[in-house]
Amino acid sequence: xxxxxxxxxxxxxxxxxxxxxxxxxxxxxxxxxxxxxxxxxxxxxxxxxxxxxxxxxxxxxxxxxxxxxxxxxxxxxxxxxxxxxxxxxxxxxxxxxxxxxxxxxxxxxxxxxxxxxxxxxxxxxxxxxxxxxxxxxxxxxxxxxxxxxxxxxxxxxxxxxxxxxxxxxxxxxxxxxxxxxxxxxxxxxxxxxxxxxxxxxxxxxxxxxxxxxxxxxxxxxxxxxxxxxxxxxxxxxxxxxxxxxx
Amino acid sequence: xxxxxxxxxxxxxxxxxxxxxxxxxxxxxxxxxxxxxxxxxxxxxxxxxxxxxxxxxxxxxxxxxxxxxxxxxxxxxxxxxxxxxxxxxxxxxxxxxxxxxxxxxxxxxxxxxxxxxxxxxxxxxxxxxxxxxxxxxxxxxxxxxxxxxxxxxxxxxxxxxxxxxxxxxxxxxxxxxxxxxxxxxxxxxxxxxxxxxxxxxxxxxxxxxxxxxxxxxxxxxxxxxxxxxxxxxxxxxxxxxxxxxx
Amino acid sequence: xxxxxxxxxxxxxxxxxxxxxxxxxxxxxxxxxxxxxxxxxxxxxxxxxxxxxxxxxxxxxxxxxxxxxxxxxxxxxxxxxxxxxxxxxxxxxxxxxxxxxxxxxxxxxxxxxxxxxxxxxxxxxxxxxxxxxxxxxxxxxxxxxxxxxxxxxxxxxxxxxxxxxxxxxxxxxxxxxxxxxxxxxxxxxxxxxxxxxxxxxxxxxxxxxxxxxxxxxxxxxxxxxxxxxxxxxxxxxxxxxxxxxx
Amino acid sequence: xxxxxxxxxxxxxxxxxxxxxxxxxxxxxxxxxxxxxxxxxxxxxxxxxxxxxxxxxxxxxxxxxxxxxxxxxxxxxxxxxxxxxxxxxxxxxxxxxxxxxxxxxxxxxxxxxxxxxxxxxxxxxxxxxxxxxxxxxxxxxxxxxxxxxxxxxxxxxxxxxxxxxxxxxxxxxxxxxxxxxxxxxxxxxxxxxxxxxxxxxxxxxxxxxxxxxxxxxxxxxxxxxxxxxxxxxxxxxxxxxxxxxx
Numbered sequence: 015x016x017x018x019x020x021x022x023x024x025x026x027x028x029x030x031x032x033x034x035x036x037x038x039x040x041x042x043x044x045x046x047x048x049x050x051x052x053x054x055x056x057x058x059x060x061x062x063x064x065x066x067x068x069x070x071x072x073x074x075x076x077x078x079x080x081x082x083x084x085x086x087x088x089x090x091x092x093x094x095x096x097x098x099x100x101x102x103x104x105x106x107x108x109x110x111x112x113x114x115x116x117x118x119x120x121x122x123x124x125x126x127x128x129x130x131x132x133x134x135x136x137x138x139x140x141x142x143x144x145x146x147x148x149x150x151x152x153x154x155x156x157x158x159x160x161x162x163x164x165x166x167x168x169x170x171x172x173x174x175x176x177x178x179x180x181x182x183x184x185x186x187x188x189x190x191x192x193x194x195x196x197x198x199x200x201x202x203x204x205x206x207x208x209x210x211x212x213x214x215x216x217x218x219x220x221x222x223x224x225x226x227x228x229x230x231x232x233x234x235x236x237x238x239x240x241x242x243x244x245x246x247x248x249x250x251x252x253x254x255x256x257x258x259x260x
Numbered sequence: 261x262x263x264x265x266x267x268x269x270x271x272x273x274x275x276x277x278x279x280x281x282x283x284x285x286x287x288x289x290x291x292x293x294x295x296x297x298x299x300x301x302x303x304x305x306x307x308x309x310x311x312x313x314x315x316x317x318x319x320x321x322x323x324x325x326x327x328x329x330x331x332x333x334x335x336x337x338x339x340x341x342x343x344x345x346x347x348x349x350x351x352x353x354x355x356x357x358x359x360x361x362x363x364x365x366x367x368x369x370x371x372x373x374x375x376x377x378x379x380x381x382x383x384x385x386x387x388x389x390x391x392x393x394x395x396x397x398x399x400x401x402x403x404x405x406x407x408x409x410x411x412x413x414x415x416x417x418x419x420x421x422x423x424x425x426x427x428x429x430x431x432x433x434x435x436x437x438x439x440x441x442x443x444x445x446x447x448x449x450x451x452x453x454x455x456x457x458x459x460x461x462x463x464x465x466x467x468x469x470x471x472x473x474x475x476x477x478x479x480x481x482x483x484x485x486x487x488x489x490x491x492x493x494x495x496x497x498x499x500x501x502x503x504x505x506x
Numbered sequence: 507x508x509x510x511x512x513x514x515x516x517x518x519x520x521x522x523x524x525x526x527x528x529x530x531x532x533x534x535x536x537x538x539x540x541x542x543x544x545x546x547x548x549x550x551x552x553x554x555x556x557x558x559x560x561x562x563x564x565x566x567x568x569x570x571x572x573x574x575x576x577x578x579x580x581x582x583x584x585x586x587x588x589x590x591x592x593x594x595x596x597x598x599x600x601x602x603x604x605x606x607x608x609x610x611x612x613x614x615x616x617x618x619x620x621x622x623x624x625x626x627x628x629x630x631x632x633x634x635x636x637x638x639x640x641x642x643x644x645x646x647x648x649x650x651x652x653x654x655x656x657x658x659x660x661x662x663x664x665x666x667x668x669x670x671x672x673x674x675x676x677x678x679x680x681x682x683x684x685x686x687x688x689x690x691x692x693x694x695x696x697x698x699x700x701x702x703x704x705x706x707x708x709x710x711x712x713x714x715x716x717x718x719x720x721x722x723x724x725x726x727x728x729x730x731x732x733x734x735x736x737x738x739x740x741x742x743x744x745x746x747x748x749x750x751x752x
Numbered sequence: 753x754x755x756x757x758x759x760x761x762x763x764x765x766x767x768x769x770x771x772x773x774x775x776x777x778x779x780x781x782x783x784x785x786x787x788x789x790x791x792x793x794x795x796x797x798x799x800x801x802x803x804x805x806x807x808x809x810x811x812x813x814x815x816x817x818x819x820x821x822x823x824x825x826x827x828x829x830x831x832x833x834x835x836x837x838x839x840x841x842x843x844x845x846x847x848x849x850x851x852x853x854x855x856x857x858x859x860x861x862x863x864x865x866x867x868x869x870x871x872x873x874x875x876x877x878x879x880x881x882x883x884x885x886x887x888x889x890x891x892x893x894x895x896x897x898x899x900x901x902x903x904x905x906x907x908x909x910x911x912x913x914x915x916x917x918x919x920x921x922x923x924x925x926x927x928x929x930x931x932x933x934x935x936x937x938x939x940x941x942x943x944x945x946x947x948x949x950x951x952x953x954x955x956x957x958x959x960x961x962x963x964x965x966x967x968x969x970x971x972x973x974x975x976x977x978x979x980x981x982x983x984x985x986x987x988x989x990x991x992x993x994x995x996x997x998x
Contacts, residue, residue: 021324021473021480025397032749041408042311054475075292078270079265089845092851093845093848095848098355098467101464101467105351109830110832111829154272157273165287215475222468253509255511279994334599335599340602340603341602344831344837353580491573494571514814514815518889529898530899533810538805545814545964545965563787565774568759589955594841594843595840704971717963718791719760724956725950736755
């Protein structure tokens with residue numbers, strides 16, 4: 015069996031990452047964001063692409079005391095000696111309900127092909143939510159969306175996904191008479207797709223961004239713990255209802 | 261109960277991260293590395309600090325097909341639909357044996373106080389390994405180490421931890437007559453401590469860096485899977501030895 | 507907000523699990539398998555149901571050095587101080603490719619309704635694999651299958667799912683002229699469904715069973731480590747192929 | 753490289769677990785609890801040992817809406833499609849603060865050797881908590897403790913660890929004039945040690961027990977979700993405090 019990889023290797027004197035000498039070509043010469051792009055796309059990004067990717071990562075890093083953040087903090091409450099366990103627990107909730115939208119938006123844009131109006135109409139008729147539209151808090155406009163579009167234009171990175179997502183939003187408003195904002199996860203997905211990332215990896219950038227957010231929350235949890243107090247309050251308020259109907 | 265947080269919040273029109281308006285003050289104005297610094301230290305880094313942190317993150321991102329990378333790839337083999345599960349599995353091995361050294365080095369430097377020679381002598385007498393010294397592959401010199409020191413000097417970020425780690429290495433060489441290189445995890449820990457990060461969070465930056473590395477490996481695993489072949493070979497070669505001695 | 511739960515509660519003098527006093531009614535009076543049934547179905551099982559559930563759990567506990575076991579062992583290699591991390595990593599690969607079949611089989615049996623021949627024909631025409639049929643190692647017969655069917659008959663627990671799975675296998679053989687054995691995951695899923703467990707929880711019993719299997723592997727890993735040697739061999743044999751085509 | 757294992761193997765016709773033919777010798781002949789014992793101790797337990805292990809597992813399975821249960825439920829809120837992710841998140845908090853006591857108690861009993869009074873005195877003087885004593889809810893008596901001791905006596909499984917734990921409790925009461933109950937985690941650890949399990953695996957049985965508890969909570973979460981409501985309330989009540997002092 016040959017185990018072949020292009021990601022990285024090392025010998026006594028050197029470490030190689032994606033074909034580059036780590037010490038000579040990467041350290042001190044590139045940013046971590048450029049490295050993340052390189053690791054997945056196997057080429058270094060342009061300055062414009064880096065600026066776009068930085069913005070997308072920042073846009074996805076934190077959204078307050080979300081369920082995944084609470085899971086990480088509560089895990090830290092029980093196992094403070096294992097920071098990796100708390101971070102892992104915080105990533106495991108990045109599934110279909112929240113961050114999955116990053117990926118679902120792009121898969122939807124791929125699935126509808128050129129017929130945006132028809133694709134949108136089918137979802138509306140089927141009573142399905144259109145991924146990338148609407149947000150429980152940002153009901154009129156998601157503040158991330160116009161800014162990401164603006165940076166995409168400034169950097170010239172705008173591509174077919176960002177354009178099509180706007181067309182989807184317009185078609186939805188026209189067909190329903192109701193404007194739903196393009197949400198931050200949707201615009202992030204479209205921007206990542208325009209940057210050339212494959213659908214199966216889009217969620218990965220949400221995970222990378224959220225890892226930074228989790229570090230912020232865990233740094234705070236170490237100094238001003240919420241987890242134990244949250245548990246105590248839940249425990250006090252929990253109403254026990256014995257199972258019925260055996 | 262009041263649940264207080266400084267990390268992030270949002271209302272209908274805005275998202276705030278560490279006291280900054282996400283759209284107005286962060287997106288398009290800062291890099292993801294700067295955001296990670298802000299999230300943990302609650303202030304934005306200088307350009308020099310950013311350059312140092314970028315180098316440290318890049319230095320820790322990948323070291324080939326390590327046990328944690330293999331765990332992530334094998335998890336993807338069984339659950340390709342859950343990228344977050346594969347990434348989480350890949351982070352869970354970032355414990356005491358490998359990436360824990362990032363943190364252990366700084367805790368050792370803290371523990372020995374001013375008496376470097378004495379602190380080193382105690383470890384040698386006790387037959388304990390000194391965290392941050394030695395590497396199974398980079399036996400003469402870890403290629404990351406001189407580069408990180410050089411960037412620290414260029415940027416002026418060199419502080420007491422990097423200096424003391426060098427003193428530890430020199431004391432060890434003098435006392436044992438045997439030069440052990442300062443390893444990449446050790447120098448990364450010292451650099452992060454000189455950047456002002458608390459010991460309990462240092463491992464967190466290794467986790468952030470490794471998340472990018474894991475995305476590179478999982479992108480490759482999707483296209484050229486290793487996991488299933490590795491399993492098949494292990495399965496074929498495994499020798500079954502029934503338990504004895506009941 | 508009321509947080510209502512029927513699972514468990516406690517006060518200064520007592521602990522209650524699913525409406526039973528833990529010390530008086532459960533400890534020393536029931537088996538762990540009965541408790542697991544109680545926790546999910548909210549009633550205690552009959553002796554026959556317990557016997558069936560014990561058999562299903564045992565049948566799913568181990569299948570040698572599988573990818574998930576290797577992930578757990580490799581995680582232990584890096585973080586031996588965190589047994590929970592190694593177990594968690596070992597569970598995270600229990601997804602669609604391997605243990606998902608437990609659930610997929612039952613969802614398929616539900617989906618085809620009464621028309622078994624038609625349902626099977628559609629899958630064959632579409633070139634899809636039928637969940638619950640076929641096994642890469644047990645090509646003629648999965649040794650778990652006849653035994654689980656026999657226990658189901660002895661205990662009288664046989665229900666519509668086990669019967670329908672047999673009909674699916676017969677229909678597939680008739681339509682393709684090729685006998686594929688009912689596999690262990692499929693028969694386990696059907697047996698759990700006949701025991702009254704809902705589809706969304708079936709995978710959970712595979713996780714419970716595998717947790718026991720993982721403890722066996724981790725006990726062995728502590729005494730006779732495989733993880734580090736596996737990594738070293740992979741590292742030696744890995745062929746580095748720099749990325750091409752930028 | 754030889755990869756040797758005693759846990760399990762399989763060929764076309766048979767599956768072997770710990771030297772037993774799965775279908776002929778285990779399925780329908782033993783309980784899941786006996787299998788878990790076999791997997792770690794490499795021998796089948798006696799009926800008395802099985803009864804004791806069943807009691808210990810049941811005693812550890814659930815303690816209401818604990819931090820780890822909340823982490824699992826909140827993870828399910830975000831990723832309901834990945835039951836394994838929710839279970840894994842629920843296990844990751846089984847660290848030093850809660851379930852670690854199972855292991856810590858036994859390590860303490862090992863560490864103090866024969867001099868119980870002296871060992872206890874040292875902890876009291878050092879102002880350290882004695883593992884296995886005291887419980888925030890069960891202040892007078894942990895209801896699990898007398899029951900586990902009674903089952904140990906009935907089954908004749910009482911051994912040096914359970915006896916020594918009682919001596920520790922008595923020494924503590926004598927030295928401090930204050931009775932602290934032996935807690936459920938402590939008595940579980942001592943019972944597992946008397947059953948012959950090594951210290952490094954004790955936490956593993958807490959993980960196995962908690963996996964059943966988590967299935968109960970996740971079954972309930974699917975039908976009567978708490979996670980999303982808990983998040984919404986936390987989100988509403990969270991007070992944002994911008995970082996100060998830059």
